[in-house]
Amino acid sequence: MEAATSLSGATRGLTQADRFRVTRRQSEALAAPLSDADATIQSMPDASPAKWHLAHTSWFFETFLLRDHLEGYSRYDERWPYLFNSYYEAEGARHARAARGMLSRPSLDEVLAWRAHVDEAMASLLDRPELEPLIELGIQHEQQHQELLLTDIKHALWSNPLGPGYAAAPPITSPAPAAAMEWHRHPGGIMRAGHDASGFAFDNEGPAHRALLEPFALADRLVSNRDWSEFIADGGYSNAVLWLSDGWSWVQREGIDSPLYWQGDKHFTLSGWQDLDPDAPVTHISYYEADAFATWAGLRLPTEFEWEAIAQGKDASAGNQLDGAGAVHPIGSESLFGDCWQWTRSAYLPYPRFRPAAGAVGEYNGKFMSGQFVLKGASCATPRGHSRATYRNFFYPHQRWQFTGLRLAKDL
Template sequence: MAIEHVAVRKLSEQYSAIRSLSEKLALKLQSEDTIIQAMPDVSPPKWHLAHTTWFFERFILREKDESYVPYNPQFDYLFNSYYEKIGSYHPRHSRGVLSRPSMEEVYAYRQHVNDAILHLLDQYHDQPPQEIYDLIEIGLQHEQQHQELLLTDVKYNFSCNPLLPKFAETNSAKRSPLKTETAFIDIEGGLVEIGFEGPGFSFDNERPRHKVYLEPYRLASHPVTNGEYIAFIEAGGYDQPEHWLSDGWATVKKEKWKHPLYWRKTEDGWYTFTLTGEKKLNLDEPVCHVSFYEADAFARWSGKRLPTEAEWEHACERLDHAGNFVENEVYHPTAEEEQTHSSIKKAYGDVWEWTSSPYTSYPRSQPLEGALGEYNAKFMCNQIVLRGGSCATSKTHIRPAYRNFFQADKRWQFSGLRLAEDKA
C-alpha cells in the first residue's frame, strides 16, 4: 500500500469526499428512518454513520494522536461492531433500540473526528507515516463498505413498511438496453494466478497472489435475468427438491420461499420493491436478492453450475470496470449494457455474483496484526464468496480480486448469479 501509487489526489481530499458520501445518502432519510432495524442482519443508518466514525477514532486517533480527546468515551462500547480484542460491545441485534445519541449528536461526532483526522494530516502536510496512511486508507474502504450496507439495510427496512417508502426518486438509465442473448464464452484455464498484486489497496483476504489450476470452462456472457429466473419459478423450481442442496431445501420449506426477495405476483404480472419504490419487474434486468441456495438451484435446473471464484477472477480480471455503481444514483440493477468490446458483460456493478467457492484464506495468507486481524479472517467459516460489486457499490471500491462473502441463506444484498459450465 504505497502512498505514491494510491493517492490520485491528496489524502485529505479523498477522506473528505468518501466520508461526505455517507452523509449525502443519509440526508435522503427522515429522522425516523435512521433508527429502524427490521431484522438482526441489518443495522440502522444512524449506527452505520457512527460506527464508521468510531473506526477512525478507535484505530487512528486514540492510538496515534496523543492530543486527541474522545468525543464521548461511551461510544467506544456503543459503536464497536465485533472487535473482541478491543472490548465488549452493544449487541448487534439490539442496535435498533438506540434512540440516543440523536442524529444531531452523531453528525457532531462525525465532525469532531473529521476535524481531528484532517488536523492530523495537516500536521504531516498530507504525507503521514506509512502506518497512519494505511490505517486511514482501510478506514475509507471500510466506510465504502458501510455505505453499501446502509443502502441495502434501508431497502430492507422500507420493504417492511406497508407504505413502501422511496429512498430516492427514479434516476432512469440514460441509454436504451441492448437485447443481447446470453452466450457461453470458452476459457482455456490451465495454471493461472489469482489474488491481488501490485500497487494500490487490497484487504488481507485478497492476498497473496497465488497459482490455481483450472480445467477448461465456459462462462456466461451475462448475469441471469429476471425473465430467465421466472422460467425457473414457473417450471416449479421452488417445489422440486432435486434441484436443491439439502440445507437449501430445508430453508425453502422453513421460510416458504417462492421467489426472490422483494418480488410480488399480481394479476398484472410481477412487481419488485426498489429503493425508488415498487415497480413492474423488468424481465431484462439481472435477477437480484437471491440467496446462494437459490442461485445454486437455478444453475442445477439449467443444467449448468456456478463458477468458482478463481474461474470468475481469471475470466474477468482484465475487463473494464464500467458498470452501474452507486455513483450512477440508480440504486437498482439495470438492463442497460456498458459499451465495451468484451464478450463478458456486466461483470462489475449491478449485482454481486455468487460463486461456488467457500470463503477461506488463500495459501500463505496472513491477517493484519492486532485487533484489525479480526476484520476478515474470523469470518472464514460457513460463508460463500461473491464477486463483482453491485449497484450499491462505489466504483472506486471494487477491483477484480475483491472478495465479498455472506452465509448461503442471505439475500437482502444485491446478489445475483452468472452461470458456468465445464468445457467439453
C-alpha cells in the same frame, strides 16, 4: 423523502486526504433523505440502522487512528465505543448487534456532530505517510458501509406496509432486452490468483498464489428476471431435486417461492414499488437459489478463480455502480462489474499462507472464514472504484438482502 445529494463515486486521481473527505461526505449524502426515525430503525439482525453505520465508521477512525496516533486526543464521548464497536473483541464489550435499532440516542444530529469532530481531528493525520495504510483501510471500510447503509435501509422501508421509497429516481428500465447468453471461454491452466503488492487490497485477497483451472466458460451476462420467471413457472421452487439439502430445508422452512422483494409482477426498490423489468438482472437471491437455478439450467456457478481469470485486465469501475442518487438498482450492462454481486461456488476460506494482521484490525476479515461463500464483482450500490478482480465479498448461503445475483458457468 427528498432525493439524495448527487455523489461522485469515482475518486481516481485524488490525494488520499481528498478521498478521505469525499468518502466522508458521500456517507452523509446517502443519509440525507432519511429522518431521524428512518435512520434509527433496524428491520432484522443482519441489518443495521443508517445512523449506526454513520457512527461506526467514525468509531473506526477515532479508535484506530485518533486514539493511538493523535497526541492529546480524547474520545468525543467515552460511552459511545460500547454502542458502535461492531465485532472487534480486542476493543472490549459492545452493544448486541440485534439490538442496534433500540439506540434512539444519540440522535442523528448528534452522530453527525461527532462525524464533524472526527473529520476535523483527522485533518492533522492525513499528511503522515506512516499512517497511509491505516487511513486507506478506513476509507475502504467506510465505502463498504455505504453499500450496507443502502441495502439495510431498503430492507427497512420494504418492511413498512406503506412501501415508502428512499429517494425519487428515474423509471427503472433496461437499456435493451437481455440478449441470448454468450460465453467467455477459457482454456484452463495455471493462473496467478489473488492480489499482488500493487495498490490497496483487503487482507483476504492475498497472498497471491497459483490456482489450477480446467477449461471452462463464463456467461457474458447476468441471469435476468425473465430467466428467473421461467424457473419459477417450471416449478423451480417446488422441485427438491434441484436443491442442496440445506437449501431445500430453507425453502420449506421459510416458505420461499421467489426472490426477496418480488410480489407478482412488481418488486420493491429503493424508489418504492416498481414494475418488474423482465430484462434487468435478477437480484436479492441466496446462494441456495443461485445454485438451484444453475442446476435447473443444466449449468453451474463459477468458482471464484474462474471468475477472476475472466475479469483480469477488465475495468473494475465500469458498469452500473454507485455514482449518485440514481435508481440504485440493477439495469443490465455488458460489464463483468456492477448491477449485482455474483455468487460463486467457492467457500470463503483463507488463501495459502494467509496470516491476519496483528492487533484488532486483524479481526477485519479472517475470523469470518467459515460457512460463507465468495461473491465477485460489484453491485449498483458499490461505490464506483471500490472493487477489483481480486475482491472477495462473502455472505452466508441463506442471505439475500444484498444486491446478489448470478452469472452462469459451464465446463468445456
